[in-house]
Amino acid sequence: MKRSPIPPHPVLTLALCEQMGVDPAITFSSSRANPGARGKWGEQFTLGHDSDWDPGRDELEVRCTLAGIRNVGQLFGPDGIAPRSATLALALEWFSPDSGWRILGRPEFLRLPEQSDASVPAQLTLTLPANTLRGTGILSLQLLLGDAGTLEDDEKGLARILGFRFGMLGPDTRLVVDGDGSLFPVVVEALGAEEPLWRFTQDWSDPFEDEFSTVWLSLSLNENHRDFPMLREQGTQTWTPLFCQVMASWMAIFLLELKAELGVDFDAIARGRPAAAARGSVVDAAASMVKRGNLNCSSPGELIRSIQTWVDTTARMAQGNQ
Structure with missing residues (x-):
C-alpha cells in the first residue's frame, strides 16, 4: 500500500479543483524550429512530429493560457486554503525522472477578487533549456503560497510558510519529448556484439503505481549487434519491418509478463483503465495498449497476432504521413 503524508494545513481537494473550472490551452514553441506538438492537456503530448526540432540543441517554451479560473474566492478565508489577505502563486511545473530534474515556471499571482463570481484569467510560461530534456515527464499546474498575509481571528490553522504547496490544480499532462521516436520506453545500449539485438528489461515493484518509463522497464536495443542499422531506414525515421517485429515481440512479452x-487482475486491463491504477503507470499503459490496439488477450497466440496487426497498421500510417 502506498503511504501518503497528511498535510499540516488545508490543501487543494478534487471537489475544490472542480469548482475552479480550469481549462488550460497549451502551446509549445522554440526559437529555431517548431516542436511539432500533438496531444491534449490532461492526457499526453508528443514533440518532434514532422519537425527538425532537436531537444539536444533547441530550447522549449511552454505557454499555458487559462481563459478564466472560476470561484477563486473560495480559496481564501476560513473555509479555503489561505487567509483572505494572502497571495497565492500559480505556476507550471515540469518534473521528469528521465531528465533528472524539476522546475517551476514564472508564476501568476492570485488574490481574493473584489467580486466573488469574477472569472480570473492567467498566462503561465515555462522555459526548458536545450540539452535538458529526454524521455518523458509531467507538466502540471501547481498552487503555492506566495505571501501569507495577516491572519484574521477566524483563520486558524492555515498555511503560513512561503512556498507551501497546496497541490495540483486540475489534471497533469504527460509529455513525450522524443516525438518521432517510440512512445514506448526505448533505450539504445552497447550490450556487446555477441548479445541479442534487443532485450526486455523490467524492474517495477508496483505496476499500479510505477510509471511506464525507462525507470521501470524498457526495450533495450543493442547498438553493437550487426543488424542494429536495419532497425531504421538510413537517413530517415521510418520503421523497418525488422523494427516492427521487435516492437510487436516486446509488447507481447510485456503484456504476458504483466498477466x-x-x-485475474489482468482481466480489468482489457476492459479499460483499472480503477486502482495511477494514470501513466505500467498497468494504465497496458490497458491503453489493449484498448487502442483492440488487442485480443484470450490466448498468447491471439495476443501476438493482434499486436502484429496493430503495429503493422501503425507503421503504414506513420509512413503515409511522411
Whole structure:
C-alpha cells in the first residue's frame, strides 16, 4: 500500500479543483524550429512530429493560457486554503525522472477578487533549456503560497510558510519529448556484439503505481549487434519491418509478463483503465495498449497476432504521413 503524508494545513481537494473550472490551452514553441506538438492537456503530448526540432540543441517554451479560473474566492478565508489577505502563486511545473530534474515556471499571482463570481484569467510560461530534456515527464499546474498575509481571528490553522504547496490544480499532462521516436520506453545500449539485438528489461515493484518509463522497464536495443542499422531506414525515421517485429515481440512479452504477475487482475486491463491504477503507470499503459490496439488477450497466440496487426497498421500510417 502506498503511504501518503497528511498535510499540516488545508490543501487543494478534487471537489475544490472542480469548482475552479480550469481549462488550460497549451502551446509549445522554440526559437529555431517548431516542436511539432500533438496531444491534449490532461492526457499526453508528443514533440518532434514532422519537425527538425532537436531537444539536444533547441530550447522549449511552454505557454499555458487559462481563459478564466472560476470561484477563486473560495480559496481564501476560513473555509479555503489561505487567509483572505494572502497571495497565492500559480505556476507550471515540469518534473521528469528521465531528465533528472524539476522546475517551476514564472508564476501568476492570485488574490481574493473584489467580486466573488469574477472569472480570473492567467498566462503561465515555462522555459526548458536545450540539452535538458529526454524521455518523458509531467507538466502540471501547481498552487503555492506566495505571501501569507495577516491572519484574521477566524483563520486558524492555515498555511503560513512561503512556498507551501497546496497541490495540483486540475489534471497533469504527460509529455513525450522524443516525438518521432517510440512512445514506448526505448533505450539504445552497447550490450556487446555477441548479445541479442534487443532485450526486455523490467524492474517495477508496483505496476499500479510505477510509471511506464525507462525507470521501470524498457526495450533495450543493442547498438553493437550487426543488424542494429536495419532497425531504421538510413537517413530517415521510418520503421523497418525488422523494427516492427521487435516492437510487436516486446509488447507481447510485456503484456504476458504483466498477466502472469497480476493473474485475474489482468482481466480489468482489457476492459479499460483499472480503477486502482495511477494514470501513466505500467498497468494504465497496458490497458491503453489493449484498448487502442483492440488487442485480443484470450490466448498468447491471439495476443501476438493482434499486436502484429496493430503495429503493422501503425507503421503504414506513420509512413503515409511522411
